[in-house]
Amino acid sequence: MLEKNFHWRNTEMRKHVAVVDGKRAPSLVLKDAVYLNAYTKKWTEAHIWIDGDRIIYVGSEWPANTDGTEIVDCTDQYLVPGYVEPHAHPFQLYNPETLARQAAAYGTTTLVNDNLMWHFLLNKKKAFSLLDAFQSLPVSMYWWARLDSQTALQDEESLFNTKDILSWLAHPAVIQGGELTAWPSLLDGDDILLYWIQEAKRKGKPVEGHLAGASEKTLTKMKLLGVDGEHEAISGEDVFKRLELGYNVGMRYSSIRPDLPQILEELLAKGLTNFENTTMTTDGSTPNFYEQGLMNICIDIAIQKGVPVEEAYQMATFNPARHFGLHDQIGSITPGRIAHINFLEAKDNPHPKRVLAKGKWVAEDGVFLKERQIDWEQHGLGPAELSWDIDESDLQFSIPVGLKMLNDVIIEPYAIEVDVSLEQLPINNDDAFLVLLDKHGEWRVNTTIKGFTKELGAIVSSYSTTGDIVLIGKNKQDMRTAFQRMKALGGGIVAVHNGDILTEMPLTLGGAMYNGSMADLIAKEKELREILVQHGYPFSDPIYSILFLSSTHLPYIRITQQGIIDVKKREVLFPAIMR
Numbered sequence: 001m002l003e004k005n006f007h008w009r010n011t012e013m014r015k016h017v018a019v020v021d022g023k024r025a026p027s028l029v030l031k032d033a034v035y036l037n038a039y040t041k042k043w044t045e046a047h048i049w050i051d052g053d054r055i056i057y058v059g060s061e062w063p064a065n066t067d068g069t070e071i072v073d074c075t076d077q078y079l080v081p082g083y084v085e086p087h088a089h090p091f092q093l094y095n096p097e098t099l100a101r102q103a104a105a106y107g108t109t110t111l112v113n114d115n116l117m118w119h120f121l122l123n124k125k126k127a128f129s130l131l132d133a134f135q136s137l138p139v140s141m142y143w144w145a146r147l148d149s150q151t152a153l154q155d156e157e158s159l160f161n162t163k164d165i166l167s168w169l170a171h172p173a174v175i176q177g178g179e180l181t182a183w184p185s186l187l188d189g190d191d192i193l194l195y196w197i198q199e200a201k202r203k204g205k206p207v208e209g210h211l212a213g214a215s216e217k218t219l220t221k222m223k224l225l226g227v228d229g230e231h232e233a234i235s236g237e238d239v240f241k242r243l244e245l246g247y248n249v250g251m252r253y254s255s256i257r258p259d260l261p262q263i264l265e266e267l268l269a270k271g272l273t274n275f276e277n278t279t280m281t282t283d284g285s286t287p288n289f290y291e292q293g294l295m296n297i298c299i300d301i302a303i304q305k306g307v308p309v310e311e312a313y314q315m316a317t318f319n320p321a322r323h324f325g326l327h328d329q330i331g332s333i334t335p336g337r338i339a340h341i342n343f344l345e346a347k348d349n350p351h352p353k354r355v356l357a358k359g360k361w362v363a364e365d366g367v368f369l370k371e372r373q374i375d376w377e378q379h380g381l382g383p384a385e386l387s388w389d390i391d392e393s394d395l396q397f398s399i400p401v402g403l404k405m406l407n408d409v410i411i412e413p414y415a416i417e418v419d420v421s422l423e424q425l426p427i428n429n430d431d432a433f434l435v436l437l438d439k440h441g442e443w444r445v446n447t448t449i450k451g452f453t454k455e456l457g458a459i460v461s462s463y464s465t466t467g468d469i470v471l472i473g474k475n476k477q478d479m480r481t482a483f484q485r486m487k488a489l490g491g492g493i494v495a496v497h498n499g500d501i502l503t504e505m506p507l508t509l510g511g512a513m514y515n516g517s518m519a520d521l522i523a524k525e526k527e528l529r530e531i532l533v534q535h536g537y538p539f540s541d542p543i544y545s546i547l548f549l550s551s552t553h554l555p556y557i558r559i560t561q562q563g564i565i566d567v568k569k570r571e572v573l574f575p576a577i578m579r
Contacts, residue, residue, distance in 0.1 A: 058334060
């Protein structure tokens with residue numbers, strides 16, 4: 001078994017060599033397998049020997065010792081490495097284990113995960129204990145170390161400081177720095193941020209940027225300052241330019257930005273034939289988007305768009321493994337690698353019939369076969385405990401500027417003209433009350449939001465960028481009712497109209513994540529989405545709309561812990577009010 005430092009013990013490696021010598025029997029042999037070799041990009045026939053969680057031998061030889069060995073005839077099957085999701089946000093209502101189970105059910109056996117939520121939910125010691133616990137899962141779970149909060153905090157230093165950042169970068173499960181949303185600060189001379197990037201590079205860990213809309217000049221500067229990878233390209237031209245500058249480029253197919261099909265069409269039209277520095281990502285999509293899997297869907301799109309079959313698989317296996325320096329562990333069916341293998345019915349059909357992860361059968365026909373393993377309460381994650389209530393003053397509004405939604409996540413300022421002293425806003429417009437409340441009950445920010453709903457009484461969510469409480473609605477009493485129900489649930493999302501609870505989604509892991517199956521969560525998300533659309537939500541992804549209200553990496557105005565922020569100027573227009 002892999003140790004916590006992601007390497008096998010010396011005694012384990014000696015046992016693996018003994019299998020080759022015939023002194024020990026392998027635990028599993030895949031007989032007459034046609035597999036994709038990542039190093040030759042050729043389909044090759046071989047017997048594959050596995051011992052425990054490791055591939056021992058790939059070739060024409062048969063093991064001398066098969067005492068107790070499981071032998072599987074792979075005739076008429078095609079084997080490819082387990083898929084790699086290089087950019088996962090494992091807390092978009094689901095929790096990391098739930099996402100890992102859904103991913104592996106469809107062949108994605110490695111996740112490289114964002115650590116941002118752990119900064120807001122757990123202290124470092126408990127977070128690291130969770131990272132260790134995830135190693136018991138059949139899915140390989142790696143992480144990246146955030147270098148900034150993606151919002152404006154009241155006390156950024158308490159969560160993002162040199163001591164803690166360096167501790168995260170030193171953890172063996174952490175394999176990159178980023179994603180870097182505070183790059184404008186870096187360009188403006190933030191040397192602490194530059195120091196953290198240098199430390200990541202000194203540890204041999206790449207740094208990922210978040211450079212949406214960046215010019216060639218900005219991309220060049222960020223390359224000089226140490227950024228290695230980037231996933232914000234929205235066109236084939238964007239990808240091509242990043243490749244020319246030496247970036248590893250992640251192409252996105254997500255619930256909020258399903259750009260991959262168009263990007264691939266444009267890249268192929270430009271004559272791109274070298275895909276070695278490209279990957280694909282679903283970039284933390286909402287649950288419904290994952291109903292049929294993760295990277296299997298991306299590979300299928302690539303194949304359908306005309307990417308050579310072998311390259312399509314490489315983009316979701318060997319390419320990300322090599323970029324992260326993990327190619328000696330994952331990404332190929334070769335000796336010494338973790339035994340993550342997908343069994344396909346055809347070379348051009350990336351949806352696996354069976355899935356082997358760490359040498360164990362974990363999924364068949366899209367069904368994950370193993371029980372849940374993580375004891376969340378043992379690691380300090382249970383229902384949110386709110387020891388305070390909202391009162392009349394929390395629903396008083398005086399700020400003259402509100403947030404106007406241009407799409408799911410882009411927001412601009414607008415002058416508030418509606419009478420916000422009313423208990424109920426008129427339903428003949430799309431203005432609604434908006435409040436951000438400190439999860440500890442110490443401060444609040446009150447304004448309005450235009451474009452989220454035309455008539456809904458209230459939606460209250462403990463799911464947000466920072467774990468603070470978001471209240472949106474037309475009716476103040478409905479907002480109180482929804483808040484009380486969310487509090488009773490121990491965190492979650494609750495929609496109320498005319499005093500009736502329309503739907504609720506309990507998020508009992510810190511108020512941020514669902515503690516249940518992906519199928520149940522998908523059903524709840526679909527119901528919530530339908531109710532919001534019925535009440536005037538005009539866009540496609542309300543979960544992201546709520547999540548990104550505080551996210552200062554997006555234009556043009558945000559509601560944050562500090563108050564209402566002008567993103568471009570990085571100025572607080574209206575500060576938060578102490579309760």
